[in-house]
Amino acid sequence: xxxxxxxxxxxxxxxxxxxxxxxxxxxxxxxxxxxxxxxxxxxxxxxxxxxxxxxxxxxxxxxxxxxxxxxxxxxxxxxxxxxxxxxxxxxxxxxxxxxxxxxxxxxxxxxxxxxxxxxxxxxxxxxxxxxxxxxxxxxxxxxxxxxxxxxxxxxxxxxxxxxxxxxxxxxxxxxxxxxxxxxxxxxxxxxxxxxxxxxxxxxxxxxxxxxxxxxxxxxxxxxxxxxxxxxxxxxxxx
Amino acid sequence: xxxxxxxxxxxxxxxxxxxxxxxxxxxxxxxxxxxxxxxxxxxxxxxxxxxxxxxxxxxxxxxxxxxxxxxxxxxxxxxxxxxxxxxxxxxxxxxxxxxxxxxxxxxxxxxxxxxxxxxxxxxxxxxxxxxxxxxxxxxxxxxxxxxxxxxxxxxxxxxxxxxxxxxxxxxxxxxxxxxxxxxxxxxxxxxxxxxxxxxxxxxxxxxxxxxxxxxxxxxxxxxxxxxxxxxxxxxxxxxxxxxxxxxxxxxxxxxxxxxxxxxxxxxxxxxxxxxxxxxxxxxxxxxxxxxxxxxxxxxxxxxxxxxxxxxxxxxxxxxxxxxxxxxxxxxxxxx
Numbered sequence: 001x002x003x004x005x006x007x008x009x010x011x012x013x014x015x016x017x018x019x020x021x022x023x024x025x026x027x028x029x030x031x032x033x034x035x036x037x038x039x040x041x042x043x044x045x046x047x048x049x050x051x052x053x054x055x056x057x058x059x060x061x062x063x064x065x066x067x068x069x070x071x072x073x074x075x076x077x078x079x080x081x082x083x084x085x086x087x088x089x090x091x092x093x094x095x096x097x098x099x100x101x102x103x104x105x106x107x108x109x110x111x112x113x114x115x116x117x118x119x120x121x122x123x124x125x126x127x128x129x130x131x132x133x134x135x136x137x138x139x140x141x142x143x144x145x146x147x148x149x150x151x152x153x154x155x156x157x158x159x160x161x162x163x164x165x166x167x168x169x170x171x172x173x174x175x176x177x178x179x180x181x182x183x184x185x186x187x188x189x190x191x192x193x194x195x196x197x198x199x200x201x202x203x204x205x206x207x208x209x210x211x212x213x214x215x216x217x218x219x220x221x222x223x224x225x226x227x228x229x230x231x232x233x234x235x236x237x238x
Numbered sequence: 239x240x241x242x243x244x245x246x247x248x249x250x251x252x253x254x255x256x257x258x259x260x261x262x263x264x265x266x267x268x269x270x271x272x273x274x275x276x277x278x279x280x281x282x283x284x285x286x287x288x289x290x291x292x293x294x295x296x297x298x299x300x301x302x303x304x305x306x307x308x309x310x311x312x313x314x315x316x317x318x319x320x321x322x323x324x325x326x327x328x329x330x331x332x333x334x335x336x337x338x339x340x341x342x343x344x345x346x347x348x349x350x351x352x353x354x355x356x357x358x359x360x361x362x363x364x365x366x367x368x369x370x371x372x373x374x375x376x377x378x379x380x381x382x383x384x385x386x387x388x389x390x391x392x393x394x395x396x397x398x399x400x401x402x403x404x405x406x407x408x409x410x411x412x413x414x415x416x417x418x419x420x421x422x423x424x425x426x427x428x429x430x431x432x433x434x435x436x437x438x439x440x441x442x443x444x445x446x447x448x449x450x451x452x453x454x455x456x457x458x459x460x461x462x463x464x465x466x467x468x469x470x471x472x473x474x475x476x477x478x479x480x481x482x483x484x485x486x487x488x489x490x491x492x493x494x495x496x497x498x499x500x501x502x503x504x505x506x507x508x509x510x511x512x513x514x515x516x517x518x519x520x521x522x523x524x525x526x527x528x529x530x531x532x533x534x535x536x537x538x539x540x541x542x543x544x545x546x547x548x549x550x551x552x553x554x555x556x557x558x559x560x561x562x563x564x565x566x567x568x569x570x571x572x573x
Contacts, residue, residue: 184368184370188367
């Protein structure tokens with residue numbers, strides 16, 4: 001794999017085709033589990049692990065899988081790997097495993113996993129497929145982390161609550177003090193949608209500003225007003 | 239001598255909004271008389287926050303601030319928010335509610351005339367979900383003097399016990415959970431007055447007065463208030479006739495909570511409500527039905543705000559299905 005290929009995969013996964021902001025894939029765990037940063041990052045890490053392993057496995061086996069029944073075979077491979085990750089979480093991070101609950105097994109149904117397997121690993125060699133999965137997973141992880149942090153901050157004024165489940169001895173940050181009344185809405189499902197909507201708006205605004213700068217170099221003219229509709233619209237599937 | 243046709247100039251947004259504000263004044267005066275002048279502080283606070291938020295959003299969106307600020311629509315939203323919230327919530331809750339109404343519910347959807355949800359009710363629901371404890375603290379009439387109210391609104395001191403009087407709707411909902419409790423026995427307890435909540439029935443009557451003035455000035459049409467009040471009376475009356483021990487009588491539902499404020503000032507919002515005549519009837523009736531269901535069986539004592547938002551979502555469908563036939567065509571059939 002050349003340096004150029006690697007950069008392209010990284011750019012696609014982390015920004016251009018970011019699963020959480022551009023493809024809007026895998027929203028179920030994104031919205032359900034991002035009530036605090038530790039949960040969000042833990043589930044993101046589990047998802048990266050599953051994605052990397054399943055892309056690797058499918059890329060290795062891609063010439064042996066009959067084309068007509070590839071989707072069931074992919075799902076079986078993913079399900080087996082998710083079971084491995086599920087048991088590993090249960091063994092090593094048991095309290096976190098109890099918090100995440102159903103959402104670890106549900107990674108099987110997370111469409112971003114199947115999407116990368118079908119769109120990339122089924123057609124590409126093992127190394128690039130794994131890199132693609134890690135980069136896509138990292139993009140999702142980043143969105144999950146920001147979303148979890150924002151919701152946690154707004155809802156309770158804390159950050160990294162429950163960190164002791166991952167790192168024994170560490171403790172959460174209380175940023176706003178005890179007098180902060182909390183904004184319970186942020187921790188509820190509507191808060192997840194509103195926060196993600198704001199993140200997507202910021203993402204589109206940055207992309208538009210970049211595109212505008214590319215068209216009109218900043219040396220001679222100020223930026224045109226970013227008044228148009230969102231340019232990089234994505235297929236809204238989950 | 240004047241000759242027909244007597245065409246009067248359309249009042250414009252500013253004129254309509256000014257009329258609405260004037261029509262709210264009797265209700266506000268009665269509110270302040272019954273529950274103390276704290277509500278006036280909230281109204282002022284909400285108006286200032288709304289103007290600031292409106293100006294900031296217009297500037298962000300690259301629109302001229304002067305014209306839109308002068309049309310007073312932000313002040314109407316602010317007043318409706320302040321009148322819906324409990325009167326003694328801390329100042330930041332009022333400001334936050336107004337910011338949600340103006341920034342999120344109004345300008346993020348495209349500003350005046352574009353918002354699918356009633357901004358005041360969206361803000362009320364957000365506050366209800368976010369701060370259920372603060373949002374259930376209602377004072378009893380004449381309970382606190384003005385300085386104590388100012389302390390609660392502006393100061394940090396939250397002596398919750400001093401103002402933990404429940405509204406009539408809340409008292410009814412929690413009271414009926416006790417075994418053997420009946421509506422008639424509950425209505426002898428302090429939160430209840432002659433018809434509805436003690437003190438609130440007078441405020442409701444003043445809203446009714448203002449609403450009739452709006453009708454007379456033709457700022458609103460009769461469809462929505464009438465459909466709303468009649469449906470509320472019909473569904474609550476039916477339940478009351480069947481089981482008078484478990485369901486409150488219709489007059490209680492009409493004068494309690496925000497029903498009269500909603501009937502004339504909130505559901506009649508020309509932007510987020512239905513626009514066709516038949517659609518307005520369906521819209522008002524639907525809100526009444528959902529609000530009564532939430533009041534009687536739901537988890538919240540007052541369901542009007544949620545009902546308004548639910549019916550707001552249905553407005554495109556209602557409008558599409560109730561288009562009046564084009565003049566000259568037979569009803570409902572496309573040419």
